[in-house]
Structures are given as C-alpha cells and as structure tokens.
Amino acid sequence: MLNLIAKILAALFKGTVPKPAPVSKVMTTAERMIRAAERCGAKIARGEGEVNIIYVEGADFEDDPDSETFFKANGNAPNKWNDVRAVVMFDGGTPYIHSWWQATTEPGTRYTVQPINASGAARIKLGYQECWQVGTHRGYEALAQWGNAVVVKRDKNKDYKRDGDAEGTGWYGINQHHGWDAPENNIGANSAGCLVGRTIEGHREFMALVKTDPRYIANKKHVFGTTVIEAAELDA
Secondary structure: OHHHHHHHHHHHOOOOOOOOOOOOOOOOHHHHHHHHHHHOOOOOOOOOOOOEEEEEEOEOOOOOOOOOOOOOEOOOOOOOOOEEEEEEEEEOOEEEEEEEEEEEOOOOHHHHHOOOOOOOEEEEOOEEEEEEEEEEEOOEEEEEEOOOOEEEEEEOOOOOOOOOOEEEEEOOOOOEEEOOOOOOOOOOOOOOOOEEEOOHHHHHHHHHHHOOOHHHHHOOOOOEEEEEEEHHHHHO
C-alpha cells in the first residue's frame, strides 16, 4: 500500500520540482587566451612543459593576475609599450599563464613615419604563425624568424592600423627580441615590425623559459609558433 501511494504521489508531482540552475563557469584569462588563439587557427601545445607564445595587442600590463584590469583593453595608442607578451602552459589539461611581460607587437613612430620598406612599415598579421627558432638579434639571444616566411600588413598610409593595408609575405627579419629598457611611452627605434619585450631582464626570462620546452630540448632547430591577438578578442 505504501509503495502504491508513493507511486501515485510521484506521478502527481512529476515535473513540478524545479531543477537547479546551471552553474556558469567564469573563464580564467588563460582559458580566454587559448580560446581566442584556437579561433584564429593556432596550434595549441598542451604537452607537459610545452610553451604557447601569445601576444595580446592593446592590453594593459599588470603585475597582479587577480587585478580587475589584468589584460584589460587600453585603446592601443601608437608608439607606446601597451601590448603584452605571455607564455601559456598546461597543467593536467588546464591552461595557465606562466609569465608575462610588457611588449609591443607594432612599430613605433620612427619606422612608421620613415619606413625601411617603401611599401610601408610592417605590422605583423594578426593570428597564428610558425616562424621562429632560437637564434640571435643584433648579437644577443632572441627568437629569430626562421623556418617559414612571415605575413605582415604594410602601413603605407601611416595610420598605425592594419585596416585595408596590403599584405606582404617574406623573410623580413621579424624577430622576437628586447627593447633595451625603453621608456613606456616611447617605442622609439626599438621596433620596425618585430615582436618586442620592453625590458632586457624580461626578455632574458622569456628566452630561458622558451628553452625549457621539451620540443626544443629534443631538437634545437624546433620552430616555435606564436599567436598575436587583439585585447578585444579575449572577450569575444
């Protein structure tokens, strides 16, 4: 009799008990970076100790990853060190930002106004490219363009933007180097289109970390991929 009553009550109230609301997961900055990189076709290195080099263009540099302004879009004003160079790694399938440094992905005023190439200053094309090996830049250790040609946008109209600019593909010496501790508000002659970390010490940290990648340890000719995204892509 009790079982029958229980069945009748269950039938009467079937579907009326509200289901718990789904719990929304707040993505970490590292997860947002990997998601943005995947959208532009990046090859994500998920192996233990493998590095993912990601530059976030027009993002504030913060020392505290818990800060509300961590990697926040800053308007990307010309000729300033207002981009971020970061290394993202994985731990048990979960991405985390191992290290990050103040940087620029763009040429400053010097080479925008007086470009080396008559077609205009080089601005690396947004997205993923696989073009760099451990090498040198002007006598010190850096990631040097190697293995593949690089794609750039030529800022012939000198407006500090890629919109409508012609593409060029070639061996332009688009390296990843440092900016000799230049002041934060002046890129100066430290970039004609390269991917540049502002400080010498930070660049040395970057290179030391890159060389711990097991793919490089196994093959000193390993070609590293790099992704360049705009800060807005983190919230897309």
